[in-house]
Amino acid sequence: MSTNNKRLRAPLKVARGLGSAKDGTHHFVLQRITAIALIFLSIYAVALVVSLIGDDYLAVRNTVARPLNAVLLIAFLVSTFWHSKLGMQVIIEDYVHTPWSATVLHLLNIFVNVIAALASVLAVVRIALGA
Secondary structure (H helix, E strand, O other): OHHHHHHHOOOHHHHOOOOOOOOHHHHHHHHHHHHHHHHHHHHHHHHHHHHOOOOOHHHHHHHHHOHHHHHHHHHHHHHHHHHHHHHHHHHHHHHOOOHHHHHHHHHHHHHHHHHHHHHHHHHHHHHHOOO
């Protein structure tokens, strides 16, 4: 019994450097900020799409090309993919326990979200600039 007690209580020299990385709060706050932004931007995006139901291609393109609509759509897209990246990062950290697979999944998470965000923003920018 006494050997188990010794293993459960680590001396200070063993525990040094294993405390908080002081990074979790920043991640938590960013995830909440993007969630709050997405509440308002999602309402806007859904309202915009509903208002465009039944319009022809040219009308939809002209609506998206308006500066306010283009900026808000880009903000929606960036917030969506940033929130997605943060959320998947937490899931990977909590449920993937193999170091090499966690590293691969973290890189894949970043790569997929960045590529999807860039492609989406590029599409809106091309529409807004009339390309």
